[in-house]
Amino acid sequence: VSLKNILAVALGIFSAIGGFVDIGDLVFNTQAGATFGFQLLWVVVVGVLGIIVYSEMCGRVSAVSERPVFDLVRERTGFGAGLATLIASEIVNLMTCAAEIGGVAICLQLLSGLPYRVLIPLAVVGLVVSSWVLPFRWIERLFGYLGLCLLVFAVAAIKLHADWGRVAHGFVPGSHVGGSTAVYLYFVVGLIGAAMTPYEVYFYSSGAVEDHWGPKDLGLNKVTAIIGYGLGGFLSFALMIVAAVLFLPNGITPEFLGSPALAAEHAIGQVGLLLALVGILFAVGGAAVETSFAGAYNLAQFFGWNWGKKERPARAPRFTLSWLAIFALAMLVVITGYDPVKLTEYSVIFSVVALPLTYLPILLVANDHSYMGAHVNGKLANFLGVLYFVVIIVIAVAAIPLLLVTHGGQG
Amino acid sequence: MVSMTMNPSARRRSVLRLATICALVGTACAGNAQLGAKALLQGSDSLRSAAAEGALLAEDAVSGKTTSNYVHEHAVELSESASQVEATLRAGSTDPSLETERGQLVVLARRISDDLQRLSEASTVEQRTLTGELQAAADASRRIGEGLA
Numbered sequence: 001v002s003l004k005n006i007l008a009v010a011l012g013i014f015s016a017i018g019g020f021v022d023i024g025d026l027v028f029n030t031q032a033g034a035t036f037g038f039q040l041l042w043v044v045v046v047g048v049l050g051i052i053v054y055s056e057m058c059g060r061v062s063a064v065s066e067r068p069v070f071d072l073v074r075e076r077t078g079f080g081a082g083l084a085t086l087i088a089s090e091i092v093n094l095m096t097c098a099a100e101i102g103g104v105a106i107c108l109q110l111l112s113g114l115p116y117r118v119l120i121p122l123a124v125v126g127l128v129v130s131s132w133v134l135p136f137r138w139i140e141r142l143f144g145y146l147g148l149c150l151l152v153f154a155v156a157a158i159k160l161h162a163d164w165g166r167v168a169h170g171f172v173p174g175s176h177v178g179g180s181t182a183v184y185l186y187f188v189v190g191l192i193g194a195a196m197t198p199y200e201v202y203f204y205s206s207g208a209v210e211d212h213w214g215p216k217d218l219g220l221n222k223v224t225a226i227i228g229y230g231l232g233g234f235l236s237f238a239l240m241i242v243a244a245v246l247f248l249p250n251g252i253t254p255e256f257l258g259s260p261a262l263a264a265e266h267a268i269g270q271v272g273l274l275l276a277l278v279g280i281l282f283a284v285g286g287a288a289v290e291t292s293f294a295g296a297y298n299l300a301q302f303f304g305w306n307w308g309k310k311e312r313p314a315r316a317p318r319f320t321l322s323w324l325a326i327f328a329l330a331m332l333v334v335i336t337g338y339d340p341v342k343l344t345e346y347s348v349i350f351s352v353v354a355l356p357l358t359y360l361p362i363l364l365v366a367n368d369h370s371y372m373g374a375h376v377n378g379k380l381a382n383f384l385g386v387l388y389f390v391v392i393i394v395i396a397v398a399a400i401p402l403l404l405v406t407h408g409g410q411g
Numbered sequence: 412m413v414s415m416t417m418n419p420s421a422r423r424r425s426v427l428r429l430a431t432i433c434a435l436v437g438t439a440c441a442g443n444a445q446l447g448a449k450a451l452l453q454g455s456d457s458l459r460s461a462a463a464e465g466a467l468l469a470e471d472a473v474s475g476k477t478t479s480n481y482v483h484e485h486a487v488e489l490s491e492s493a494s495q496v497e498a499t500l501r502a503g504s505t506d507p508s509l510e511t512e513r514g515q516l517v518v519l520a521r522r523i524s525d526d527l528q529r530l531s532e533a534s535t536v537e538q539r540t541l542t543g544e545l546q547a548a549a550d551a552s553r554r555i556g557e558g559l560a
Contacts, residue, residue, distance in 0.1 A: 109484055110480065110481050110484050110485065111480060111481075112480060113479075113480035113483060113484060246467075250463040250464075250466075250467065250549070251456070251459045251460060251463050251549065251553060252460050252463045252464045252467070253456070253457075253460045254464075255460070255492065256485070256488050256489075258481070258484065258485045258488065259464065259485075261481070262464065262467060262468060262471070262485070265471050265476050265477050265481070266467060266470075266471055266476065269474075269475075269476040270475070270476055270477060270478060272476075273476070273477055273478060273481060274478070277481075410453065
């Protein structure tokens with residue numbers, strides 16, 4: 001395992017850190033653990049496997065055809081459906097980016113004690129400068145690897161003396177104890193949906209093109225998808241376990257971004273708290289970068305503009321303006337005092353539209369010999385791809401009714 | 412979908428608190444403008460959660476496990492959360508048979524909010540006292556909730 005190899009999987013780690021442990025997931029995973037203990041761990045496995053299957057597929061498509069996901073969405077679904085997917089995904093990206101910027105400001109507030117509203121523009125300036133100045137690979141590395149400070153939650157799980165027998169039992173799907181069935185299903189759907197958020201594959205497939213992947217990198221693509229998203233899933237397990245051990249017995253339902261950090265603090269002390277906050281800061285900041293870039297990638301690929309961080313801004317002006325505009329709009333949204341929680345709740349509605357129309361073209365093209373040649377989907381990839389597409393459809397249908405019936409998981 | 416879930420902010424209420432408040436307000440606005448047992452139960456759960464989290468925070472502060480910025484900021488947001496539950500409970504009316512519980516919860520919410528506000532600026536000695544007080548408040552919320560269940 002060389003340093004070069006470790007750095008090479010940065011795209012997967014960055015995509016996964018931003019996708020799995022963003023502002024919403026951090027609280028949602030701990031809420032899942034605080035409500036149902038270890039009983040939902042199996043759901044994370046289902047979600048992780050799904051995103052690995054589709055990320056590997058879209059990475060392979062990008063490496064072989066040099067065409068990222070949104071390029072294919074328009075071609076395969078036609079202009080009308082493609083435009084609907086574009087609008088839905090752009091709204092999701094903008095709202096999620098706004099929520100993440102709010103999360104960065106909250107994190108900085110917990111670290112520094114400075115006022116939240118002052119920290120919002122500072123957070124945006126920091127994110128824009130790092131996105132502008134750093135090459136794509138260093139953006140991946142900075143946010144991806146510093147986001148790994150979240151591994152402190154795995155240490156916290158050990159220090160809190162979780163009952164590992166019961167933890168292992170949580171990986172077996174079964175009937176649940178405690179809470180209503182509707183709330184349990186709400187968490188099941190939410191955890192799988194969160195794992196398969198569309199912006200992860202938009203970013204991952206475009207990142208593969210940015211990183212100049214070709215057919216020779218198909219092995220790296222597999223390893224990157226497995227290690228990156230595997231790590232994201234591991235962090236989700238850790239968050240759920242510490243919540244099950246510490247919050248559930250005390251009747252705590254974590255409501256704030258600062259709440260998960262309390263678990264690291266309680267188990268490890270000040271170092272644990274600081275590592276947790278720094279990890280959250282970079283994970284949430286990474287998600288903000290990921291969503292702003294995903295939004296710009298989608299626009300550029302849909303309208304056929306020149307795109308890519310690898311390009312000089314003057315050579316891809318509309319792409320560059322797009323990601324800057326998404327940051328600016330997101331800042332305006334969050335600086336008005338609009339609640340990031342509400343933002344993310346509304347984004348569900350648009351995610352539901354975007355989910356099937358994002359994943360279907362990937363599956364179709366990965367099966368197309370004219371694009372993929374010898375690298376077309378094998379039997380296993382097809383079986384898993386179709387299976388997970390059915391899962392995606394079920395999620396898309398069930399998400400909003402469950403959100404309404406359970407009052408956002410309240411029962 | 413990340414979002415079905417979530418986050419923070421001062422602006423930072425989580426789905427739980429929002430949903431609790433929505434449920435409380437919704438119940439208060441609907442029908443006879445009364446808070447039902449379910450809404451009161453959700454209010455007691457929210458208060459128990461805020462108080463228990465505050466107790467844990469205070470305990471860590473006494474043990475020197477935390478930073479002053481974190482204690483201050485997190486205690487303030489928990490205090491605001493309890494204040495909002497109080498405001499909603501105060502604004503609503505309830506069936507006479509539940510009036511005692513509503514009154515108890517209003518008083519408890521005020522007490523929890525005040526304790527958390529004090530925690531944000533407390534000395535070590537006071538933090539020790541607040542650990543016990545907040546834990547007692549969490550237990551009281553739980554008992555009221557059990558009576559409503």
